[in-house]
Amino acid sequence: MILQHADTTSQEPLLQARAVSKHYGSVRALHEVDFEVYAGEIVALIGDNGAGKSTLAKIISGAETPDTGTLALRGASVNFESPADARKAGIETTYQDLALAPDLDVAANLFLGRELLRPGLLGTLDVLDRPAMRQSAQEHLREFGIRVTSIDQRVDTLSGGQRQSIAVARTVLWGSGIVIMDEPTAALGVAQTALVLQLVRAVSRKGTAVVFISHNLPHVFEVAHRIVVLRHGQRVGSLDPSSATMDNAVSLMTGAATTHA
Amino acid sequence: MTAQLALAQTRNPLGAVRWDLVMRLGLLAIIVALAVVFSITASGFATMQNVENNARQMAVVGILAVAETFVIITAGIDLSVGSLLGLAGIIIALGLSHGLMLPVALALVCGAGIGVGLINGSLISAASLPPFIVTLGMLGILRGLTQIFGNGQQVAYDSPSLTNFAANSTLGLPNIFLVFLAVCLVAAFVLHLTRRGRYMFAIGSNMESARRAGINVRATTLTVYAISGLLAALAGVLLTARQAQGDPNAGTGYELDAIAAAVLGGASLFGARGSIVGTFLGVVLVQIMANGLNLLNFDPQVARILEGALLILFVYLDRWRKPRLAAA
Secondary structure (H helix, E strand, C coil): CECCCHHHCCCCCCEEEEEEEEEECCEEEEEEEEEEECCCCEEEEECCCCCCHHHHHHHHCCCCCCCEEEEEECCEEECCCCHHHHHHCCEEEECCCCCCCCCCEHHHHHCCCCCCECCHHHHHCCEECHHHHHHHHHHHHHHHCCCCCCCCCEHHHCCHHHHHHHHHHHHHHHCCCEEEEECCCCCCCHHHHHHHHHHHHHHHHCCCEEEEECCCHHHHHHHCCEEEEEECCEEEEEECCCCCCHHHHHHHHHCCCCCCC | CHHHHHHHHHCCCCHHHHHHHHHHHHHHHHHHHHHHHHHHHCCCCCCHHHHHHHHHHHHHHHHHHHHHHHHHHCCCCCCCHHHHHHHHHHHHHHHHHCCCCHHHHHHHHHHHHHHHHHHHHHHHHCCCCCHHHHHHHHHHHHHHHHHHHCCCCCEECCCHHHHHHHHCEECCEEHHHHHHHHHHHHHHHHHHHEHHHHHHHHHHHCHHHHHHCCCCHHHHHHHHHHHHHHHHHHHHHHHHHHHCEECCCCCCCHHHHHHHHHHHCCCCCCCCCCCHHHHHHHHHHHHHHHHHHHHCCCCHHHHHHHHHHHHHHHHHHHCCCCCCCCCC
């Protein structure tokens, strides 16, 4: 049950975190955690509440900086000061709390922070190219099988599942190297969940690395190539979902079993 | 511009935007109804002279209301615009009376306005202080400075080009009103058509989302308060030009009139909602109501009471919009 993923030992990780620690005041959120993800791989990050999953995700995505430890992207050391830095490096994140702008419409949200401008003089004047963005957003939603009444619909008029789909679609749309999904299937119905998992597989097939953070073990086992378990801010194991069981995972998460990965 | 903006709104068939449109049309209907009633009942209302007066009088608070619209859309507030207007008026009057060339004095005042805005914006975005507190503090600081600079008295100056500009009209419209219109057009362009404007809405909608989407929240916030400062300074210059003297008490309380006009026009203090068209209508409504009631020999306070009641009514009606789902 404890193993190295077969494909992953030979090549260099796309992203590698070494001995990353993070404290919030006196609270130890992460302690000397190693983490790596390879191109085209879906790595699930699991653990109980407070195990440090979200903190690790925030460090990889540039939303937090580690107290100690290093990050390397394609073998080169990187230092993300902000999410913008990580995005420039090709790391996109879907956050647990969605991170959409509820008052803006669907197209505006898909393009938030990456707006298209009109060509020529108008573009120089910072004028948005709304028709191009609407059309492109339409096409992408169709491609992902996401249905909304209108591309001009405000996001706060969508259902929770629709909003999650939009958030995931945005991540998939812009991630060029690594996509981090923090609880992407939380609050989703069965059909919407299937859609999201299908999206996850689709991006990994394109060579994008996916870091999939979830409480939901069935979803994790359904989609992940490799599972990394955190407990109390430490990495306590790594599982191959094709041979490990959910009981194995729960044992590691709760500390009933210990191992070294 | 107006038609284009209206089109952009009607294209969205859904909920909140449609209600926004209903509210703006309702505002327009009230303005038209008031204009008709006053034209019939108040002699002297429907005259070119009175229309010109209204246009001239609404410009100063109108420009401040545009400034507030920017700030309120980012879920902020700027209480310092009235005091900044007063300070700008005193600075230009003092500058001109001490022999500064008009362009130099104008540049000085605009620089001061932007500078105050940048200080507000820095304290809000970098030091994470609440906009209400920062700009309330600035309201006091600037009014105090204005009284000290002006020695508590009116400041006379002599600049025919400035005072004539404010007194004259072009193509039948008062120059001051044309400045207000130009401010509205540029503001509508920036807010509704540009990327920077969309970032202002995004920040007002969910600042953390905006930050995570890679939007430079600090730079955008600084820009918004700098715009507010610049517009307040411009309003101060226009008022000083219209009155042909600097008044250290000028603009006292104007910030509240400006906020009221923006909110009547559909701006939400929770952010991400508001438009220049709406704010313009809000400014016109307040002006027409005050003017008509004045011509009908009502106590001027009646207009204030009605304005306050309308403000509360509009915000109450606004809650009929499609209720927000849990914040994303």
